[in-house]
Amino acid sequence: MPPSAPVIIANMRFHTEYLTISTKRHREYINITPQVEAALAKSGIREGMILVSAMHITAGIYVNDAESGLIQDIDEWLEKLAPFREDYRHHRTGETNGDSHLKSLIVHHETTVPVTNGRLDFGPWQQVYYAEFDGQRAKRVIVKVMGE
């Protein structure tokens, strides 16, 4: 079947998992592609998509390269664009993580991964990353596989 042929299906399935992610550092970048692939395998879904979404407002989900130098570049760059500061208004609530919210807004908190022939339909270098901007505690990511 060529990639451009429509696939008619009879039944939709939804399969939902929740990942728990605990980091040792305040900011950390974790490749969760294996967990997303495991959820897809468990679902048995061959065609559809996967919504991967952080359930927190100080964390992000992004798709990019699994290259350690680049990850350090991303971290430095985010600190430059959305630096830690004492004087965020948000800190009047007692929090100290104003910058974590802003970093999360830049990288976005979710991605939708296409699924074709039972596999993540990614290019060769695409990997799903969980970006922790206020860590050292357990946080959750929802992985919802939808398709046939």
Add this chain to the structure above:
Amino acid sequence: MPPSAPVIIANMRFHTEYLTISTKRHREYINITPQVEAALAKSGIREGMILVSAMHITAGIYVNDAESGLIQDIDEWLEKLAPFREDYRHHRTGETNGDSHLKSLIVHHETTVPVTNGRLDFGPWQQVYYAEFDGQRAKRVIVKVMGE
């Protein structure tokens, strides 16, 4: 049924609503979570997702905290990263909202909200925000609920 069990369903449903949002100020941040929840309730959908997408190129949709200090922080930060300037090339068309387009690109114009057991499957602090960057006129947001 545990969260990791696949749910097999027979019929997909789509339910589409359009929100109209009028702001008094040029920039404004509006929590539209109640409207998204109302659309979900009306749809009767229990499992699936909701696409919430601004239908304008000078507005955004983002998911973050309903905390007024943080919202002011976000607004100041966006003005710093994508400031109003007289000399955007876009202004040669007669527009004066070049910065509004750039602010919209940062926060993104859409989100996909997971739905499980008939509820927005959010973490405790996640709220859907409409971010107006060129307001004082009626604008639209599409809310499309998809699932079973």
Add this chain to the structure above:
Amino acid sequence: MPPSAPVIIANMRFHTEYLTISTKRHREYINITPQVEAALAKSGIREGMILVSAMHITAGIYVNDAESGLIQDIDEWLEKLAPFREDYRHHRTGETNGDSHLKSLIVHHETTVPVTNGRLDFGPWQQVYYAEFDGQRAKRVIVKVMGE
């Protein structure tokens, strides 16, 4: 049928296409709305959504205005927020495109377009753009139409 009526359907369809995009310049912004509309027409899908996602980590997909001045503004602004630099750590791998990855993170690499009544359910100015940040070679975009 009013826009807020639920649509019950029996069969989901998935239709997948891969666009190949070759640019002459290192950075380039290409309106791919016609190709997305062509994929929708070929699918025969009337209700649902379209996932449009770059399969590369140095390219983006965004939705905004087809106005050449604004596109130049976006390009200059991205270069300011995520500038080319010699000294990205990523360059120790032999690459020179650290800035391309960061630019891609800002604009995001994907969008989900709502489909209603067989058309892209966009506001009047919304267009889907492919943003190339490391071009002069063939790159791919997946377009997956899902619905009924």
